Amino acid sequence: MLRLEKLVKTYKTGDQALKSVDLEIPQGQVLALIGPSGAGKSTMIRCINRLVDPTSGQIWLEDTELTSLSSGGLRRKRREMGMIFQEYALVERLTVMENVLSGRLGYVGFWRSFTRRYPQESVDEAFRLLDRVGLLAMADKRADELSGGQRQRVGICRALIQNPKLLLVDEPTASLDPKTSRQIMRLICELCEERGLAAIINIHDVALAKMFVQRVVGLRFGAIEFDGRPEALTPDVLTTIYGEEDWEATIEKVDDEDDDAPTHPEVAAL
Amino acid sequence: MPVYEKEGTKVWQRRTQAESLMRWAAWLTATAVFVYCWQQISEATTWFFVWDAPRIAEDIWTRATPPRWEYITQLGRPIWDTLNIATLGTLIALCFAVPVAFMAARNTTPSATFVRPIALLIIVSTRSINSLIWALLLIAVIGPGVLAGVVAIAIRSIGFCAKLIYEAIEEIDHTQVEAITATGASRWQVMAYGIVPQIAPAFAGVAVFRWDINIRESTVLGLVGAGGIGLQLSSSLNILAWPQVSLILLVILAAVVLSEWVSAKVREAII
Amino acid sequence: MSTELDAVLGQRWKKPPLIKRRWLRWTIGIGSLAYLVAAFMTIDVNWARVYEGLDRGAAFILAFTSPDFVSRASDIWEGLLESIIMTVAASVVGIAISIPIGLGAARNIAPLPIYLICRGIVAISRALQEIIVAILLVAIFGFGPLAGFLTLSFATIGFLSKLLAEDIESMDKVQAEAIKASGARWLQWINYGVQPQVMPRLVGLSMYRVDINFRESAILGLVGAGGIGATLNTAFDRYEYDTAAAILILIILIVMSLEYLSGIIRARVQ
Structure with missing residues (x-):
């Protein structure tokens, strides 16, 4: 389905974030992408919906090649790919309902979206989704009044109301406590199963990944080091992904480097 | 932090000798410049008038008190005009300031090489020149009256508002914009959903802040003929009607205090 | 499916209004509309005069392409020099006076009577605009730069003392207390405990005020208080737009270079 x-991807600074990655994901498969920060996980996810433009290579979503699309065509294809972010990335000064409905922006014209007159079926779907994640009562609250876990649920609703075929999930649990992290991961995986969605979940908590997904891909220095079932992730394999050293120590070291990793080129360019 | 030996003991000084010398030279130059400036002012001053100043001040004070209270009946229209100049001027300025700000902000400008410098030029040139000078210019062009005042205030405020708004745009959280882009939203939708909600509080704050300043400025625009209460001030000064002048000054003072209070309340309510 | 969901499905959704109370919302809306209409109606515009003036407006804009620095060079030079002299002298004196007043207007370091006196000075200085002060001072001291110098000094005090006092009031108490605990006298305490904390901002604000003083000095000439304003006024009166354009360009250039300079100085101090 996605190939x-x-x-x-080579950034202007010369950092090669992705080195000739080949990957294929069938319909309905949930895949976890692991690897140290700076390995290119975020870049890969952002290349797929072209928030970051890849340097070369091809991305096939079903029968469409994404890298050569015009801006209008790209917008239509982005509707088919829902994205969930690490820091929730809700528009904080809008209400929960507006945030959910913003997932329909690709389907409505500017004026309708500006006056908040969405089609009734979108509104109903938004209510259904909010009910599904248990936030129906919060619909008219402002997004910045919510807790982290609640915000991430709203983020999930926003991605799902796009009616996507594929979910791109970027570190969904990095800002959450362990219990909420599990709840969110469970919710994402359940929803993918209910709707038959494929998903790429970029995650650095290996234990959490093993708990929920059918397939794990390990990325290191922009190249795929491991691709297989979670049970096959032995400490030896983790050592190859995370480097020669004791890999638990590497994770900690990598956390410090998180800021200067070229995952947000737009910010670096400022 | 230089530490060196002198007669066998360690001496600590805050600065090295070269540094101290530099500082002395800088202070000396600064003092010399100030003395020169003062001499120039002093030369251009008729000191006889200055020694006479306390007497003149007392004279003006006795003439100006008590204020001519009944004159207030003639000030209704000028006060209304002053309020309109400030309010309409601010509104017009905001209409222009928003597009200029979007063109000037690094993350939203359509072209960093062509459009952005033009936007910055608009900001700096409208900001550098006082509204009284704009009023002077506009009176020469479109004639005296309230309209010249409104336009003068509007032009002066564009740069001020646009500068503060574009700084707010440059500080927005980029991931929120990214999230809206990822849904397949068009350029304008990204602006309406991703950027506008984030800068709305800054925008409202700037608007009220500038309105407060504009009330102050519009009270004196009449001095050059651009309408408002300043016209009455100017004509009262010309006929040396000091009791009227003191009343007008009291009214202006009240307007300034009132507008500051209003703007503080509104800003509190928004933020 | 929960009962609450059934209740909202099929319902139209509207963004909750900014002002909750309906009557207040309508009153404010209609009130502002009525005000705007009334305001527009009461501006009497002599459209014939405006139309006539358009040529002159065009002439003025054209004058910016060919500013005349030469024919009134000596007037422009003298006026600018006088403006700069007033700016420098008034900034020095104003800053020197506003430091003690700023200290006195900070509630956390000044005793109550001094606090009230200093706040009173600040309030008076801020409430009176430069141009009105200038009119009064010209009436008292006669025409010339002395009135302008005094006006700008007085305005500087109100501006700088207030911001300095606010800065001192919001400073870190612990640092100041540590110095006090070492047995320092009041002046020593100010020098070691307070000054280092507020110095960078004081320098920045002073530079900003120099910038404002120059801009204000350009208009004081309109009421006879010296500076470039008189030359500019004459140029407008004689419809010498090319000279006026030259003066305005010079003012803009000086303000720009002052801003640039203050940017450098602020960056160095911090």
Whole structure:
């Protein structure tokens, strides 16, 4: 359903974030992407919906090649890919309902979206989704009044109301406590199963990944080091992904480097 | 932090000798410049008038008190005009300031090489020149009256508002914009959903802040003929009607205090 | 499916209004509309005069492409020099006076009577605009730069003392207390405990005030208080737009260079 062919991304600074990545994901598969920060996980996810433009290579979503699309065509294809962010990325000064409905922006014209007159079926769907994640009562609250876990649920609703075929999930649990992290991961995986969605979940908590997904891909220095079932993730394999050293120590070291990793080129350019 | 030996003991000084010398030279130059400036002012001053100043001040004070209270009946229209100049001027300025700000902000400008410098030029040139000078210019062009005042205030405020708004735009959280983009939203939708809600509080704050300043400025625009209460001030000064002048000054003072209070309340309510 | 969900499905959704109370919302809306209409109606515009003036407006804009620095060079030079002299002298004196007043207007370091006196000075200085002060001072001291110098000094005190006092009031108490605990006298305490904390901001604000003083000095000439304003006024009266354009360009250039300079100084101090 999604196929990456020889995907390469080199930033202007010369950092090669992705080195010729090939990957294929069938319909309905939930895949966890693991690897140290700076390995290119975030870049890969952002290349798929072209928040970051890949340097070369091809991305096939079903029968469409994404890298050569015009801006209008890209917008239509982005509707089919829901994205969930690490820091929730809700528009904090809008209400929960507006945040959920903003997932329909690709389907409505500017004026309708500006006056908040969404079609009734979108509104009903938004209510259904909010009910599904248990936030129906919060619909008219402002997003910045919510707790972290609640915000992430709203983020999930926003991605799902796009009616996507694929979910791109970028570190969904990095800002959450362990219990909420599990709840959110469970929710994402349940929803994917209910709707038959494929998903790429970029995650650095290996234990959490093993708990929920059918397939794990390990990325290191922009290249795929491991691709297989979670049970096959032995400490030896983790050592190859996270480096020669004791890999638990590497994770900690990597957390410090999180800020300067070229995952947000737009911010770095400022 | 230089530490060196002198007669066998360690001496600590805050600065090295070269540094101290530099500082002395800088202070000396600064003092010399100030003395020169003062001499120039002093030369241009008729000191006889200055020694006479206390007497003149007392004279003006006795003439100006008590204020001519009944004159207030003639000030209704000028006060209304002053309020309109400030309010309409601010509204017009905001209409222009928003697009200029979007063109000037690094993250929203359509072209950093062509459009952004033009926007910055608009900001700096409208900001550098006082509204009284704009009023002077506009009176020469479109004639004296309230309209010249409104336009003068509007032009002066564009740069001020646009500068503060574009700084707010540059500080927005980028991931929120990214999230809206990822849903397949168009350029304008991204602006309406991702950027506008984030800068709305800053925008409202700037608007009220500038309105407060504009009330102050519009009270004196009449001095050059651009309408408002300043016209009455100017004509009262010309006929040396000091009791009227003191009343007008009291009214202006009240307007300034009132507008500051209003703007503080509104800003509190928004933020 | 919960009962609350059934209740909202099929219902139209509207963004909750900014002002909750309906009557207040309508009153404010209609009131502002009525005000705007009344305001527009009461501006009497002599459209014939405006139309006539358009040529002159065009002439003025054209004058910016060919500003005349030469024919009134000596007037412009003298006026600018006088403006700069007033700016420098008034900034020095104003800053020197506003430091003690700023200290006195900070509630956490000044005793109550001094606090009230200093706050009173600040309030008076802020409430009176430069141009009105200038009119009064010209009436008292006669025409010339002395009145302008005094006006700008007085305005500087109100501006700088207030911001300095606010800065001192919000400073870190612990640092100041540590110095006090070492047995320092009042002046020593100010020098070691307070000054280092507020110095960078004081320098920044002073530079900003120099910038404002220059801009204000350009208008004081309109009421006879010296500076470039008189030259500018004459140029407008004689419809010498090319000279006026030259003066305005010079003012803009000086303000720009002052801003640039203050940017550098602020960056160095911090």
